[in-house]
Amino acid sequence: MTARQIWIAFSTIVVKEIRRFMRIWPQTLLPPAITMALYFVIFGNLIGSRIGEMDGYDYMDFIVPGLIMMSVITNSYSNVVSSFFSLKFQKNIEEILVSPVPNWVVLLGYVTGGVVRGLAVGFIVTLLSLGFTDLQIHNVAITASVVMLTAVVFALGGFINAVFARSFDDISIVPTFVLTPLTYLGGVFYSISLLPEFWQGVSQINPILYMVNAFRYGILGVSDISIMNAFLMVAVSIAILFSVSLHLLNSGKGIRN
């Protein structure tokens, strides 16, 4: 295929993905908005006012970056895992498999779809947060790049989950038993400096801690970890997950057998 044909194929997949999550917006865009609004009201306003400050910021200001990041992580992951698994389940994937679209384009198309949904939900949550706090961005470049790269990481994770999934139960296992605990323990609601030293060390093997803190640094200018380490960890994660995803597509694992 020529570069132009590859671009058309890629944009076809992305447009299809965006059309899909926009068509079912009450399932894709509305629930995270409601959930995050509740977090803002309950944890930020009601409980947060009694907690006081965290790392020198109002508790509400402290948790907003983490909650935005949480919604980006969850949605970029769930968009790809549910869309690609449905594609397999309903055999729509055959439309792509018979076509000459290279596997890397298929992967990029689905990942981009997940990233767009993650960012769309992140944007909605950001708008909601403005009703509760006066959000100022400390470093736009870091904020934008961290949120984008994090969405890529979890979109790739969702893709791998979808390849291995054999039933709809399999696509909810990772979000429920892995993603949610790691996100809650990833410094969304607290600074790890509050933890005993041992648990601070344990927390540092949680990749979500790096993403949440890098994003918080972009917005507030404070972080529990080194920003360079955060970028390095995200870049390595993307490289590994992309390679694994592409290998799975090329081998036809769970798709062509």
Next chain:
Amino acid sequence: MPAALEIKHLSKTYDNGHKALSDVSLSVKQGDFFALLGPNGAGKSTTLGIVSSLLNKSEGEVRVFGHDLDTELVKAKTCLGVVPQEVNFNQFEKVQDILITQAGYYGIKASEAWPTVQIYLKELGLWDKREQPARMLSGGMKRRLMIARALVHKPKLLILDEPTAGVDIELRRSMWRFLRNINEAGTTIILTTHYLEEAEELCRNIAIIDRGTILENTSMKALLSKLHKQTFVMETIPVLQTIPEIAGFDVSLDAGGQLEVDMQGTQTMSAFFNAITDHKFQVASVRTKSNRLEELFLSLVSSGQDLNSEEKVL
């Protein structure tokens, strides 16, 4: 000129150990209308699945218009259009969106694909439904939508896996006309079907596969000429109560009292009518008990023997 499809020594063993194909070789000429027949589980869909890149092969070589699937996959895929056995489009998408999206996978912009989409939507009677979600279509319309989708990038080889399954006879015949026109316009067509009448009506060449092995790969004409016996069903006046003795012919009565006559290839209908002149019944109507190809097919797959072997059963 390369063959439209060239398969050499193709084998497929699934992960569970089931050997679906064993050393399958066949060739389909450019411009052909080719039938691949076999009973359920014979290996038809596995063969076509490998050709369409939906399944990985275990061994062998597949070339589409000379392009090897292992080394020139993109070129091979560009030549192919596939109509699968089961509905596999997103039923929540609009009819026209399904076609435009499929064109996009082949690198064709929506504005460039639209004229072709319009043509096929109109020719296949889907134009009025173009704005509707595909789930609103009837079974026959869904089948036609899959044909339109397979043609939207103008493939040189169209693979149809039971395209008329569950379609009423009137619609089936209109689909036959459509496919014949496509074939006459230059598209090579490979068809699998359970309606043997359909294969006999449309196809010039045929392969019969059973238990993952090709039993026959020849022209339809040559295959039908191998039919050594045909059964005719005759309605008589009066309806017969006992089996008459007719010299030189094997006859029996069916449950409705109709006379069934097994005629060998060397026997003629005239000889039969001469033989019954002294009997006290008249023949009101005659029909074949089954389609000619059906008789051959059943004989082949039930015996698992080559027609040319010593133990042929026809």
